[in-house]
Amino acid sequence: MALLSLDDLTVSYGDNTVLENFNLEINQGEFVSLLGPSGCGKTTTLRAIAGFVNPGSGRIVFMGKDYTNIPVHKKQFGFVFQNYALFPHMSVFDNVAFGLKMQKTPVAEIKKRVQEMLELVGLEGFAQRHPGELSGGQQQRVALARALVIKPDLLLLDEPLSNLDAKLRVEMRVEIRNIQQQLNLTTVYVTHDQEECFSISDRVVVMKDGKIEQYDQPEVIYRYPMTEFVARFVGFENFLDLKEKDGRLVTNNGIEFKLDRNDELAKYRVAVRPDDIVIKEVGGDRTANVLTAKVKISTFLGKEYQYLVETELGEFVVNAATVNRIKNGEQIELYFPEENIRIVKEAL
Amino acid sequence: MNEKGKSLTLFTFLVYLFLIAPLLIITVTAFGQSEFLKFPPDSFSIRWFLNVFEVEMFMRTFLISLEVACIATFIALLVGIPAAYVISRYRFRGRKILESFFLSPVLIPQIVFGFSLFNYLVIKLRLPVFTGLLIGHTIFIIPYIIRVISASLANFDYEIEEAAVIFGANRIKTFFMIVLPNISSGVVAGFILAFINSFNNVPISVFLTGPGVSTLPIQMMSYVEYYFDPTIAALSVLLMGMTTVLMFIIERSLGLSYFTSK
Amino acid sequence: MKYRLHYLLLIPAILFLILFLVIPLFITLLSTVRTDGGWTLSRYPVFFQDFYLRDIYFRTLKIAAITTLAAAVMGFPTSYYISRTAKKYRGIYIILAVFPLLTSPVVRSFSWMIILGKNGIVNDFLVRIGFIGEPLNLLYTEFSVIMGLLYLFLPLMILSLVGVMENIDSELLRAAESLGASRLTAFLKIVLPLSLPGLVIGASLVFTGSLTAYTTPMLLGGDKTQVLSTLVYKNALALFDWQQASLVASIMVITTFTVVISINWFSGKFNRGEAG
Numbered sequence: 001m002a003l004l005s006l007d008d009l010t011v012s013y014g015d016n017t018v019l020e021n022f023n024l025e026i027n028q029g030e031f032v033s034l035l036g037p038s039g040c041g042k043t044t045t046l047r048a049i050a051g052f053v054n055p056g057s058g059r060i061v062f063m064g065k066d067y068t069n070i071p072v073h074k075k076q077f078g079f080v081f082q083n084y085a086l087f088p089h090m091s092v093f094d095n096v097a098f099g100l101k102m103q104k105t106p107v108a109e110i111k112k113r114v115q116e117m118l119e120l121v122g123l124e125g126f127a128q129r130h131p132g133e134l135s136g137g138q139q140q141r142v143a144l145a146r147a148l149v150i151k152p153d154l155l156l157l158d159e160p161l162s163n164l165d166a167k168l169r170v171e172m173r174v175e176i177r178n179i180q181q182q183l184n185l186t187t188v189y190v191t192h193d194q195e196e197c198f199s200i201s202d203r204v205v206v207m208k209d210g211k212i213e214q215y216d217q218p219e220v221i222y223r224y225p226m227t228e229f230v231a232r233f234v235g236f237e238n239f240l241d242l243k244e245k246d247g248r249l250v251t252n253n254g255i256e257f258k259l260d261r262n263d264e265l266a267k268y269r270v271a272v273r274p275d276d277i278v279i280k281e282v283g284g285d286r287t288a289n290v291l292t293a294k295v296k297i298s299t300f301l302g303k304e305y306q307y308l309v310e311t312e313l314g315e316f317v318v319n320a321a322t323v324n325r326i327k328n329g330e331q332i333e334l335y336f337p338e339e340n341i342r343i344v345k346e347a348l
Numbered sequence: 349m350n351e352k353g354k355s356l357t358l359f360t361f362l363v364y365l366f367l368i369a370p371l372l373i374i375t376v377t378a379f380g381q382s383e384f385l386k387f388p389p390d391s392f393s394i395r396w397f398l399n400v401f402e403v404e405m406f407m408r409t410f411l412i413s414l415e416v417a418c419i420a421t422f423i424a425l426l427v428g429i430p431a432a433y434v435i436s437r438y439r440f441r442g443r444k445i446l447e448s449f450f451l452s453p454v455l456i457p458q459i460v461f462g463f464s465l466f467n468y469l470v471i472k473l474r475l476p477v478f479t480g481l482l483i484g485h486t487i488f489i490i491p492y493i494i495r496v497i498s499a500s501l502a503n504f505d506y507e508i509e510e511a512a513v514i515f516g517a518n519r520i521k522t523f524f525m526i527v528l529p530n531i532s533s534g535v536v537a538g539f540i541l542a543f544i545n546s547f548n549n550v551p552i553s554v555f556l557t558g559p560g561v562s563t564l565p566i567q568m569m570s571y572v573e574y575y576f577d578p579t580i581a582a583l584s585v586l587l588m589g590m591t592t593v594l595m596f597i598i599e600r601s602l603g604l605s606y607f608t609s610k
Numbered sequence: 611m612k613y614r615l616h617y618l619l620l621i622p623a624i625l626f627l628i629l630f631l632v633i634p635l636f637i638t639l640l641s642t643v644r645t646d647g648g649w650t651l652s653r654y655p656v657f658f659q660d661f662y663l664r665d666i667y668f669r670t671l672k673i674a675a676i677t678t679l680a681a682a683v684m685g686f687p688t689s690y691y692i693s694r695t696a697k698k699y700r701g702i703y704i705i706l707a708v709f710p711l712l713t714s715p716v717v718r719s720f721s722w723m724i725i726l727g728k729n730g731i732v733n734d735f736l737v738r739i740g741f742i743g744e745p746l747n748l749l750y751t752e753f754s755v756i757m758g759l760l761y762l763f764l765p766l767m768i769l770s771l772v773g774v775m776e777n778i779d780s781e782l783l784r785a786a787e788s789l790g791a792s793r794l795t796a797f798l799k800i801v802l803p804l805s806l807p808g809l810v811i812g813a814s815l816v817f818t819g820s821l822t823a824y825t826t827p828m829l830l831g832g833d834k835t836q837v838l839s840t841l842v843y844k845n846a847l848a849l850f851d852w853q854q855a856s857l858v859a860s861i862m863v864i865t866t867f868t869v870v871i872s873i874n875w876f877s878g879k880f881n882r883g884e885a886g
C-alpha cells in the first residue's frame with residue numbers, strides 16, 4: 001500500500017479552485033517530483049500535504065491513517081521552503097536544532113544530531129553564524145539540515161534550488177538525491193525545471209491547471225508522453241492530425257501514415273520530435289509516412305541544422321545533420337519513422 | 349545639481365528656518381536671567397531650569413503623565429498587537445473595513461472624543477477620572493500601534509512562521525519564539541510613538557483631568573495662562589531633550605523612512 | 611486554520627473601540643437630536659442662524675483652508691528639493707521635520723507666543739526699525755492661530771510629499787528635458803501629477819488637523835479668536851451647557867467626516883480617471 005495517498009482532494013482559495021478531485025499515491029522511499037508551469041498548483045499540492053491549506057473535500061492518508069485534519073505541528077514532516085524561511089534571529093545551530101527542541105529531545109542528543117547533520121551538509125564550521133551571514137547555497141543547506149535532522153516521515157521541498165546559480169544547482173541536486181537515498185526518505189519535490197526533475201526523481205507528476213497530466217518514471221514520460229501538453233513539455237514540437245479512412249490512417253490531405261496503435265480510434269493526434277524526422281530528397285519510392293515540404297528558414301545549431309519547413313499541413317521543425325545547408329525554398333521530403341511517432345491526447 | 353537651482357535652495361532654507369527657529373528661540377529664552385520672556389535675553393542663567401523643579405505641580409503631573417502614557421501604551425500594545433497580527437496575516441471578508449475601524453480613532457476630533465468620553469465614563473458611569481484618562485489615551489493610541497506593528501509584520505515573511513509550525517511549534521509558541529523577536533523593533537517604535545502621543549496629548553486630557561489628577565501638558569497650559577516667565581521655556585527644553593532621546597530610539601529601531609512611507 | 615480561533619484575537623480591540631469610542635460618540639450625537647418626548651433636527655439650523663456661532667464655524671473652516679494652502683505652498687518646493695537631495699543627506703531633513711512633530715504642541719504653540727507677543731521678536735523688530743510706533747496685537751488673532759497651525763502641521767505636509775516624490779525617477783525628468791520639454795513643462799507634466807497623491811494625503815492631514823486642533827487655537831487664539839474645538843471646551847467646562855457642547859461636537863464630527871470622505875472620493879475618482 002502507498003505510504004501517502006491523496007484521495008479526491010479539492011483545494012480552493014476563495015472562489016478560485018486550484019485542485020479538483022486530485023489523486024496521487026506515493027510509495028515508501030520514493031522520490032516524486034511535481035513538475036509543471038507556473039501557477040499550475042504545485043506549491044498548493046505540497047502545502048496541502050503539509051497541512052498549511054485545508055482541502056475543501058477529499059482525504060489525505062499517510063501510513064494508513066487519515067491525516068486530513070491533523071494539525072501541522074503534530075506531523076513529523078520536513079519542509080524546505082523556496083526562500084528557505086530560516087529563523088533570522090537564530091544561529092545556524094539553533095535553526096537546525098529547532099525541531100528537536102520542540103520534540104523535547106535531550107540536550108546532549110540535540111547537540112550530537114545537529115553536529116552530525118551539519119557535517120552531512122558540509123557546514124561544520126558555521127554553527128554559530130546567523131542566516132544573514134551565509135551565502136544562498138549555505139542557507140539552502142541549513143534549510144535542508146533543519147528538515148532532515150528530525151528524521152521526517154516525509155520530506156517536502158518547494159523549488160529548493162531555484163534561487164541558486166546554475167552550477168550550484170547541479171551540485172546540490174546530486175547531494176539531495178544522495179542524502180535522500182542514504183536515509184531512504186520519502187520525498188515530494190516541486191520544480192519547474194525539467195532536467196532537474198528527470199535527473200533525481202523516481203517518478204514525476206506532470207501537472208497542468210491543477211490536474212495530473214501524467215504520473216510515471218522520467219524515462220517513460222520523456223519517451224512516451226501521453227498528452228499533447230506533456231509532449232510539448234518534453235520537446236515534441238511537431239503535431240499531426242490523422243483520421244481513419246478505409247481501415248487506414250491518413251492525414252487531412254490524404255497521405256497514409258502507419259503507426260503502432262493498440263486502441264482503435266477514429267481520430268488520432270500524433271507528435272514527433274524535430275530530431276526524429278528524416279529529411280530525404282524528392283522522389284523516393286516510399287509513399288507512406290512521407291510529406292513533401294519546402295524549406296523556409298534554416299539555422300545552424302552546431303552539431304546539426306534546424307529547418308523550419310512548410311507543408312500542406314502547416315509548418316514543421318526538423319533537425320538534421322546534413323553536410324551542406326539545404327537552401328531556403330528548396331523542395332524536400334520528410335519521412336516520419338513509425339517507431340518515432342507518439343499518439344497523444346489532444347490538448348483541450 | 350542643476351535640477352535644484354539657487355532659488356529653490358534658498359526657499360528650502362527659509363522653510364527649515366521656519367521649522368527650527370521657534371524651538372531655538374525657546375531654548376535661548378530659557379537660559380535668560382530676567383522675569384520676562386525676552387529674546388535675545390540680556391543676561392544668561394539656569395535659574396528657570398531650577399525653578400521647574402521647584403514647582404511642585406510640574407513634578408507631580410510629570411509623574412502622572414509618565415504613568416498614564418506607560419500604562420495606556422502597554423494596554424494598547426496588548427490589545428493592538430493581536431489585532432494587527434490577524435489583520436496583516438489573514439485574508440477575510442471585511443478585513444479592509446476592520447482595518448479602517450481600528451485606525452478610525454485618528455479621524456475623530458480629539459476634543460470631541462475627550463468630551464464624549466468624559467460625558468459617558470465620568471458623568472454617566474461614574475468612573476474615576478483617572479480611569480477615564482487611561483481609557484481615553486489607550487483608545488487614541490491604538491492606531492499608532494496597529495500601524496507600526498502591521499508595517500513590521502508586512503516585512504516578516506509568513507513562511508518563516510510556517511517553518512516554525514511544521515517543525516513542531518504550535519501557533520502560540522511560534523508567536524513568542526519566532527514572530528515577536530523579529531518584530532521587536534516595530535514594537536519598540538510603536539511603543540515610543542504611542543508613548544509620545546499620549547504624553548503630549550491635551551484635547552483628550554483636558555476633559556479627563558480634575559482635582560488631583562492632571563497631566564503635564566494641561567498643567568503647562570494653565571501655567572501659561574497666569575505666568576509669563578521663562579519657566580515654561582525651560583521645561584520645554586527639558587521635554588525636547590526627552591523627544592531627542594526617544595527619536596533616536598525610533599531611528600534605531602524603525603528607521604526614519606517610516607515617516608515618509610505611509 | 612480550520613477552527614478560525616485566531617479571529618478571537620480581534621475581539622479585545624473591537625470591544626475596546628465599541629465600548630469606549632463608538633458608544634460615547636453615539637451618545638453625544640444622539641443627544642443632539644433627542645428632546646424630552648421625541649426627536650428633532652432643529653438644533654442644527656438654529657446653530658447656523660446664530661451669527662456668533664456661524665462666524666466661529668466659518669472662521670474655523672477658513673483658518674483650516676488657509677493653513678492647508680500655506681502648507682502646500684511652503685511644502686511642495688521644499689519636498690521637491692529634499693527628494694532630489696542625495697539619500698544620505700535626506701535623513702537630516704527628515705529628522706528636522708519629524709522632531710517638531712514629536713514635540714509637545716504646548717511647547718510648539720508656546721514658542722509662537724514668545725515670537726508674536728507684545729515684547730516678542732516680531733514687534734521688537736518692527737518697533738526698532740521704526741515701522742510701527744506701538745507694538746501690535748499679534749497674539750489671539752486669526753493670524754497667530756494660522757501661524758501656530760502652520761507650524762504644527764507643515765511637517766506632515768512635507769513628509770507626505772517627500773514620501774511620494776522620492777519615488778519619482780530623476781531619469782524621467784532628464785528624459786523629458788532631452789525630448790525638448792522645458793524644465794517648467796517637465797515639472798508640470800511629470801512632477802506635479804506624480805506627486806498629487808502625496809499632496810492629497812498631506813492636504814487632508816493638514817486640513818482635518820487644523821479643523822480639529824485644540825491646543826494651538828486655545829493658546830494662540832484664546833477667547834478672542836475662538837474656533838469649534840475651543841467652543842466645545844468653553845460650552846462644556848466654562849458654561850456647563852452640555853447640550854450646546856454636544857451640538858458643536860457633533861457638527862465638528864460631521865464636518866470632519868464630510869471632508870475626509872469627499873477627499874477620498876475625489877482622489878479615488880481622479881486616480882481611476884488617470885488609469886483609464
Ligand SMILES: Nc1ncnc2c1ncn2[C@@H]1O[C@H](COP(=O)(O)OP(=O)(O)OP(=O)(O)O)[C@@H](O)[C@H]1O
Binds near residue numbers: 013016036039045192
Ligand atoms: N494564498 C493564495 N490565495 C489565493 N490564490 C492563490 C494563493 N496561492 C496560490 N494561489 C493561486 O493558486 C494557483 C496555484 O498556485 P501555486 O502557488 O500552487 O502554483 P505553483 O505551481 O506553485 O506556481 P509557481 O511555479 O509559480 O510557484 C495560482 O493560480 C495562484 O494564483
Ligand SMILES: [Mg+2]
Binds near residue numbers: 042043044158
Ligand atoms: Mg510554487
